[in-house]
Amino acid sequence: MAASLRHSTLFTTVCRQLNSTLWLNVGGRSIHSSAVCCKNRAARIRVGKGDRPVTYEQALHPHQIAHRKGWLSQHTSNLQGEDGAADRTVEDLFIRRLIYGTFHGCLADELVIKRRGNLLVICALMLQKLPPHKYYFLVGYTEELLSHFYKCPVKMEIQMLEEKSVYKYL
Amino acid sequence: MTASMRIASVRLLSKTRHYFSSEVAVQPGARTVHHQPASTRNVCLIPVAFLHKGRAYGTQSSSVTVTEEPDLLFQKLSVLVKSHDKAVLDSYEFFATLAAKELGLTLAKVFEPPKNIERLTLLKSVHIFKKHRVQYEMRTHYRCIEISRITGSTSRVYLEYIQRNLPEGVAMEVTKTAIEKVPDHIQMPLWSVQSQEKQGSQ
Numbered sequence: 001m002a003a004s005l006r007h008s009t010l011f012t013t014v015c016r017q018l019n020s021t022l023w024l025n026v027g028g029r030s031i032h033s034s035a036v037c038c039k040n041r042a043a044r045i046r047v048g049k050g051d052r053p054v055t056y057e058q059a060l061h062p063h064q065i066a067h068r069k070g071w072l073s074q075h076t077s078n079l080q081g082e083d084g085a086a087d088r089t090v091e092d093l094f095i096r097r098l099i100y101g102t103f104h105g106c107l108a109d110e111l112v113i114k115r116r117g118n119l120l121v122i123c124a125l126m127l128q129k130l131p132p133h134k135y136y137f138l139v140g141y142t143e144e145l146l147s148h149f150y151k152c153p154v155k156m157e158i159q160m161l162e163e164k165s166v167y168k169y170l
Numbered sequence: 171m172t173a174s175m176r177i178a179s180v181r182l183l184s185k186t187r188h189y190f191s192s193e194v195a196v197q198p199g200a201r202t203v204h205h206q207p208a209s210t211r212n213v214c215l216i217p218v219a220f221l222h223k224g225r226a227y228g229t230q231s232s233s234v235t236v237t238e239e240p241d242l243l244f245q246k247l248s249v250l251v252k253s254h255d256k257a258v259l260d261s262y263e264f265f266a267t268l269a270a271k272e273l274g275l276t277l278a279k280v281f282e283p284p285k286n287i288e289r290l291t292l293l294k295s296v297h298i299f300k301k302h303r304v305q306y307e308m309r310t311h312y313r314c315i316e317i318s319r320i321t322g323s324t325s326r327v328y329l330e331y332i333q334r335n336l337p338e339g340v341a342m343e344v345t346k347t348a349i350e351k352v353p354d355h356i357q358m359p360l361w362s363v364q365s366q367e368k369q370g371s372q
Contacts (some may be wrong), residue, residue: 040294063269066255071339076341078254080286081252117336
């Protein structure tokens with residue numbers, strides 16, 4: 001008698017629980033509350049209306065580096081057993097800001113900075129906004145300035161584009 | 171323009187050959203360092219890889235010196251290259267092994283040590299939100315080329331060629347194992363010398 005009673009109560013509780021779970025899953029609405037920074041927002045352009053042109057570099061997210069993207073700054077200080085990472089990073093940031101300001105509105109895409117031994121090579125894609133002699137002057141000016149500042153040979157290699165190369169519209 | 175392009179490529183060829191043998195006749199006028207005027211820099215028709223822009227790379231042609239002291243001998247020359255990009259290492263390995271074969275060096279081993287991944291877990295937010303973190307990793311791929319039984323001068327030539335063409339973002343570590351002649355004072359073991367003296371005295 002007691003055993004059967006216990007079994008029946010167990011059965012009813014199990015049934016009630018099953019019912020409750022079923023009720024929650026089927027047509028259930030619940031509030032999902034989370035902290036604000038669950039999503040990653042670094043170096044990403046969010047999908048929008050579809051009218052914003054975006055280059056290949058901007059369209060791919062940072063987890064695609066070494067998969068579908070390359071590196072914008074190539075040096076050896078981030079390898080195992082090598083040092084000087086912080087110095088190289090600060091130099092890179094300075095160079096990017098300097099060139100963004102010097103060639104204001106003329107840059108088509110991000111700079112690529114390469115270091116071969118002591119030599120610093122800055123590769124840039126430019127739009128044809130200024131007459132060529134101005135480009136030659138600015139390139140020579142930045143090379144001289146940076147080589148005196150960083151005490152190493154600096155070379156700029158620029159390629160001209162008609163307009164920004166669009167990969168997709170987001 | 172085409173004439174200057176051809177001359178430029180010939181100059182590059184003679185420059186690399188000069189390192190390997192001094193008996194090859196150097197083309198007349200090829201000893202001068204390249205001096206491309208700035209105005210023609212961006213109007214080149216041939217790809218940049220074939221043009222040798224002389225300013226930062228320009229070196230004086232070194233003559234081969236003959237000295238009386240004997241050359242160093244290396245049992246093993248181990249070149250370890252590291253990079254973040256495996257494709258770059260593949261192509262560099264092809265280049266280095268080709269150069270070694272052209273020079274007639276014996277490639278003992280060309281292998282790929284396992285990669286090393288350094289991971290960091292940092293807080294995603296500036297102030298609070300301890301539960302939300304961001305993970306970064308830095309991968310270092312390796313490639314090792316071992317050359318056995320090489321002389322000092324050959325190793326200097328080979329290493330200089332290899333290092334001048336090292337791509338950006340690639341680091342190199344060179345380990346040399348030298349062979350030396352056994353010093354005279356330990357040629358014979360001490361106990362045999364003593365036994366010879368005893369026999370002599372007896």
